[in-house]
Amino acid sequence: QLIDKGNHRHFMQKEIYEQPVVVAQTLRSYLRPLESKVALPDMDFDLSAIERVAIVACGTASYVGMIGKYWIEQLARVPVEVDVASEYRYRDPVLLPNTLGIVISQSGETADTLAALRHMRAAGVTTAGIINVPTSSMAREVDLLMPTHAGPEIGVASTKAFTCQLAVMAAFAANLARAKGRLGDEADVVQQLQQVPEAMSEALGHDGDIEAMAPKIAAARDVLYLGRGPEFPLALEGALKLKEISYIHAEGYASGEMKHGPIALIDEAVPLIVIAPSGPLFDKTVSNMQEAQARGAQVVLISDAEGIAQAGENTIATIEMPKVAPLIAPLVYAVPVQLLAYHVAVAKGTDVDQPRNLAKSVTVE
Numbered sequence: 001q002l003i004d005k006g007n008h009r010h011f012m013q014k015e016i017y018e019q020p021v022v023v024a025q026t027l028r029s030y031l032r033p034l035e036s037k038v039a040l041p042d043m044d045f046d047l048s049a050i051e052r053v054a055i056v057a058c059g060t061a062s063y064v065g066m067i068g069k070y071w072i073e074q075l076a077r078v079p080v081e082v083d084v085a086s087e088y089r090y091r092d093p094v095l096l097p098n099t100l101g102i103v104i105s106q107s108g109e110t111a112d113t114l115a116a117l118r119h120m121r122a123a124g125v126t127t128a129g130i131i132n133v134p135t136s137s138m139a140r141e142v143d144l145l146m147p148t149h150a151g152p153e154i155g156v157a158s159t160k161a162f163t164c165q166l167a168v169m170a171a172f173a174a175n176l177a178r179a180k181g182r183l184g185d186e187a188d189v190v191q192q193l194q195q196v197p198e199a200m201s202e203a204l205g206h207d208g209d210i211e212a213m214a215p216k217i218a219a220a221r222d223v224l225y226l227g228r229g230p231e232f233p234l235a236l237e238g239a240l241k242l243k244e245i246s247y248i249h250a251e252g253y254a255s256g257e258m259k260h261g262p263i264a265l266i267d268e269a270v271p272l273i274v275i276a277p278s279g280p281l282f283d284k285t286v287s288n289m290q291e292a293q294a295r296g297a298q299v300v301l302i303s304d305a306e307g308i309a310q311a312g313e314n315t316i317a318t319i320e321m322p323k324v325a326p327l328i329a330p331l332v333y334a335v336p337v338q339l340l341a342y343h344v345a346v347a348k349g350t351d352v353d354q355p356r357n358l359a360k361s362v363t364v365e
Ligand code: AGP
Pocket: 058, 059, 060, 061, 104, 105, 106, 107, 108, 109, 110, 113, 156, 157, 158, 159, 241, 244, 360, 361, 362
């Protein structure tokens, strides 16, 4: 398979743009639209017997795990714990019977995640993996392989693997919920997930606006990202993406944590990227945002038309997303978060696809 950048300047840009197609491709193997069903590959264990889930991954993949925790607990009411793989074995985790261990990895070779998988298997835990490389070590060792179909990801900064992992995680959460007799309207879930590719394309339509505002962020020394609910791990992902490729110091916080410390950092020189789809959590996030604005924060608000109409004043920029169901918001809002990091890095002239000190796959602990 010939891998080139096509019309794109960088692999990362190409991979961001591929997302509507590869997410659709991934969803195709998990959705049965004619039967209004969300399906998983065949498994030789009983999903309804699972009483808890332990998710282990590194970096961007670990944020998929954190978003998965919100989804699985909300939809299936099954308790979930999430660990970064490098900590997992060393905290000597308590593995109770009827736990499903899930590893998430693009490469399927990340040393810590692989070691955590082996640790779980040695403890007799049933395992599943959300993995992009089907021939990888992890793909071969899990009991249930839930593949992503992102295709080869070349940019060191993960983009399309992240959203494909989220798509599979949503499908898994829905299946577990059905197995637990809690899913409710499955046709509705199918419909929401089917809307993702188009909503992502719409999000990509704002590339020009994001490129235009990137120089404002490129001049900053520190950037904060805020989100609440499933958008909190997305704030962590936004900060990681920016750090990796632009070398700007960035942190992600749960909006409500602002006043427990990070607000002390706020002044006119610190841009605040607020990821806040309108909905039940919106007002609270906005009030955290306004507290920061009162202290001079330069806010970029990523929301839908309703959210921007309500809270877009006094920001340095707004990025308008389509109005989407809460379940799919992290997939759609990932797009502007990735584009922002990308354009800031390009504005700074860094090596976007091969950032300093980083390897695509971390195969040593
Ligand atoms: C993402 O932008 C990073 N380069 C990194 O955090 C990555 O997600 C992590 O190393 C995990 O890799 P894996 O998915 O191949 O296991």
